[in-house]
Amino acid sequence: MTAAPALKVENLSVEFRTRAGVVRVLEAVDLEVGKGETVALVGESGSGKSVTAFATMGILDPAGRVTSGSAMFGGADLLALPERELAELRGRELSMIFQNPRTALNPIRRVGQQIADVLVRHGGATRAQAPQAAIEMLRRVRIPDPERRARAYPFELSGGMCQRVMIAIALACRPSLLIADEPTTGLDVTTQAVIMDLIGELARESGMATVFITHDLALAAEYCDRIVVMHAGHIVESAPSAQLFAGARHPYTARLLAATPGETDSLQGLQSIPGNLPDLRRTDLPACRYSERCERRKPECVSPLALAKVGERHLVACRFPL
Amino acid sequence: MLNLLLSRLATAIPSVLGVIVVTFLLTRLLPGDPAAYFAGLAATPQAVAEIRAKLGLDKSLPEQFLVYVQDLLSGNLGTSLTTGQPVTADILTRLPASAELTLLALFLAAAIAIPLGVLAAVKQGSWIDHLCRIVTTAGVSLPVFFTGLLFAYVFYYLLQIAPAPTGRLDAFLTPPPHRTGFYLIDSLLVRNTEAFWGALAQLALPAASMAIFSLAPLARMTRGSMLSVLGGDFIRTARASGLAPRTVIFTYAFRNAVLPVITVLGMVFSFLLGANVLVETVFAWPGIGLYAVNALLTSDYAPVQGFVLTMAVLYITLNLAIDLLYGLVDPRVRLDA
Numbered sequence: 001m002t003a004a005p006a007l008k009v010e011n012l013s014v015e016f017r018t019r020a021g022v023v024r025v026l027e028a029v030d031l032e033v034g035k036g037e038t039v040a041l042v043g044e045s046g047s048g049k050s051v052t053a054f055a056t057m058g059i060l061d062p063a064g065r066v067t068s069g070s071a072m073f074g075g076a077d078l079l080a081l082p083e084r085e086l087a088e089l090r091g092r093e094l095s096m097i098f099q100n101p102r103t104a105l106n107p108i109r110r111v112g113q114q115i116a117d118v119l120v121r122h123g124g125a126t127r128a129q130a131p132q133a134a135i136e137m138l139r140r141v142r143i144p145d146p147e148r149r150a151r152a153y154p155f156e157l158s159g160g161m162c163q164r165v166m167i168a169i170a171l172a173c174r175p176s177l178l179i180a181d182e183p184t185t186g187l188d189v190t191t192q193a194v195i196m197d198l199i200g201e202l203a204r205e206s207g208m209a210t211v212f213i214t215h216d217l218a219l220a221a222e223y224c225d226r227i228v229v230m231h232a233g234h235i236v237e238s239a240p241s242a243q244l245f246a247g248a249r250h251p252y253t254a255r256l257l258a259a260t261p262g263e264t265d266s267l268q269g270l271q272s273i274p275g276n277l278p279d280l281r282r283t284d285l286p287a288c289r290y291s292e293r294c295e296r297r298k299p300e301c302v303s304p305l306a307l308a309k310v311g312e313r314h315l316v317a318c319r320f321p322l
Numbered sequence: 323m324l325n326l327l328l329s330r331l332a333t334a335i336p337s338v339l340g341v342i343v344v345t346f347l348l349t350r351l352l353p354g355d356p357a358a359y360f361a362g363l364a365a366t367p368q369a370v371a372e373i374r375a376k377l378g379l380d381k382s383l384p385e386q387f388l389v390y391v392q393d394l395l396s397g398n399l400g401t402s403l404t405t406g407q408p409v410t411a412d413i414l415t416r417l418p419a420s421a422e423l424t425l426l427a428l429f430l431a432a433a434i435a436i437p438l439g440v441l442a443a444v445k446q447g448s449w450i451d452h453l454c455r456i457v458t459t460a461g462v463s464l465p466v467f468f469t470g471l472l473f474a475y476v477f478y479y480l481l482q483i484a485p486a487p488t489g490r491l492d493a494f495l496t497p498p499p500h501r502t503g504f505y506l507i508d509s510l511l512v513r514n515t516e517a518f519w520g521a522l523a524q525l526a527l528p529a530a531s532m533a534i535f536s537l538a539p540l541a542r543m544t545r546g547s548m549l550s551v552l553g554g555d556f557i558r559t560a561r562a563s564g565l566a567p568r569t570v571i572f573t574y575a576f577r578n579a580v581l582p583v584i585t586v587l588g589m590v591f592s593f594l595l596g597a598n599v600l601v602e603t604v605f606a607w608p609g610i611g612l613y614a615v616n617a618l619l620t621s622d623y624a625p626v627q628g629f630v631l632t633m634a635v636l637y638i639t640l641n642l643a644i645d646l647l648y649g650l651v652d653p654r655v656r657l658d659a
């Protein structure tokens with residue numbers, strides 16, 4: 001990773017204004033993705049994985065606000081770009097796919113048209129060529145009989161097929177970065193593997209960098225070069241997959257790993273971690289947001305800390321790493 | 323699409339049959355004896371009996387019903403005792419007046435309320451959103467006959483900028499030759515601008531009072547529906563794909579949001595058909611509503627029956643049209659057929 005990274009997020013903080021007060025959902029998040037690298041972003045539900053992705057893409061809810069940070073992508077800071085210029089990049093240079101592919105597609109528009117819309121928008125094809133180009137995209141994501149499927153509506157396709165269409169939309173303009181937010185949640189296990197293989201293969205073909213958001217450490221280890229662990233809006237650990245599995249240094253990561261049974265993936269796994277995420281509306285949150293759930297807690301854990309290097313490409317945010 | 327049309331037509335048949343029975347019974351159950359009314363106060367019982375026989379009212383109910391259905395099948399709705407004309411002819415000459423008024427009111431309401439609702443949803447919390455809220459609360463608290471009377475009072479009586487509320491066209495102007503029966507269209511067809519502006523001036527107040535009431539439900543539904551669609555996953559996908567705001571709002575959001583709006587549009591339309599009776603009375607509008615009111619006041623069965631039947635058929639056609647429109651917008655409906 002000597003070349004400039006594909007994406008370098010630094011010091012990203014996001015807060016949401018809600019009825020119950022301001023929620024500091026992300027605090028000083030750093031995330032780096034090398035060119036062609038596949039990085040997993042893992043953490044339990046509510047830890048801020050999606051918000052990190054949305055903030056980077058510039059598609060946060062109106063209630064959400066980026067309070068600090070930068071996201072360097074191809075020489076530009078995504079967080080500082082005006083919406084008009086950012087929209088030019090979205091779908092062309094950086095793309096995103098979502099969980100629930102059925103609801104993530106426009107229910108009353110033919111899937112071929114939805115792919116064509118993106119192609120036409122970013123100059124990937126003229127209006128006349130777009131239908132044919134859309135069929136080609138469907139072929140690239142291995143949808144059988146793409147000519148016929150292009151004319152289908154999402155409700156006429158299975159969940160797995162819809163996710164392939166989502167991938168076709170995201171990759172239509174050959175972006176250099178793909179953020180996949182739990183792309184396989186809600187799909188059956190066989191389809192999960194097929195979709196993951198497909199994303200991996202297409203990424204390798206075009207040298208695309210991928211951020212893969214998931215709950216599932218086993219899946220992350222299988223498909224990703226590096227794993228980044230999030231907890232309550234903080235990045236707590238980042239290491240190459242094998243290294244993380246061999247020796248996690250953050251107590252939270254260790255807990256996550258202990259809850260992941262070997263090679264087989266488990267959906268319930270993450271629930272067996274003691275305690276809950278802290279309430280992010282609190283004003284007296286300790287510097288280490290995990291400390292209140294941590295059995296190794298010491299009085300020093302409340303004072304400020306940052307990600308520190310503990311090994312070759314291995315970062316941990318803990319005063320007393322394992 | 324053809325399947326959808328046929329299946330919806332089939333479900334409309336029982337409603338039509340029901341309407342025929344109900345209109346028949348309804349008029350027979352209305353208070354007042356038309357024979358006595360037309361014989362006059364000084365008539366002998368004998369004369370009344372004669373008139374009753376002439377009207378066929380001395381037969382048993384089933385027999386009367388049979389005669390009624392036979393007449394219906396040949397397009398004969400009977401003769402109005404007050405105008406002396408066949409009811410079918412009466413209704414056909416008056417229907418365009420009501421239709422022009424209702425359609426213009428509906429068009430006005432939709433043309434204002436739908437863009438207002440869309441903008442209010444897209445720019446939530448902005449001044450246009452507040453305007454939308456004011457319109458939706460004010461609109462429902464103003465009943466049609468009240469706005470009608472108020473408008474006539476203010477614009478005709480006080481300000482004298484509107485013509486007298488007496489019908490479709492000023493007495494000094496000649497109506498355009500009959501093509502569609504809509505004065506606005508017919509006058510344009512023969513390039514008679516004087517008649518066009520005259521007809522528009524007469525239409526303005528009654529159409530506006532009907533439109534104002536319809537604004538509220540339309541704007542509220544458009545805003546709500548747009549808001550819920552804009553919060554949907556596929557809008558996030560569209561934005562993540564960098565699609566232009568115009569595409570996101572119209573091609574993606576609005577086309578999905580329009581379905582419940584169409585339903586409300588249908589409800590508003592049927593409501594306006596009913597409101598015609600009041601507005602036509604206030605503005606002396608020679609439509610079928612006023613015709614029915616006059617007939618009702620004189621226990622003249624046939625026009626009332628004809629009016630109810632016409633309205634019912636309009637409602638049924640309207641619902642059919644809405645179902646088809648739904649099918650046109652939403653592919654999932656097409657499949658259900």
Ligand SMILES: Nc1ncnc2c1ncn2[C@@H]1O[C@H](COP(=O)(O)OP(=O)(O)OP(=O)(O)O)[C@@H](O)[C@H]1O
Pocket residue numbers: 016017018023025043044045046047048049050051052061063064215280
């Ligand atoms: N629109 C919003 N308004 C208020 N709070 C929000 C909003 N969106 C997200 N949050 C808060 O941000 C936090 C992180 O949410 P996020 O969706 O990023 O979690 P996640 O890690 O993606 O979880 P999951 O695995 O369930 O998708 C949550 O505590 C959530 O309550």
Ligand SMILES: [Mg+2]
Pocket residue numbers: 049050051181
């Ligand atoms: Mg999420």
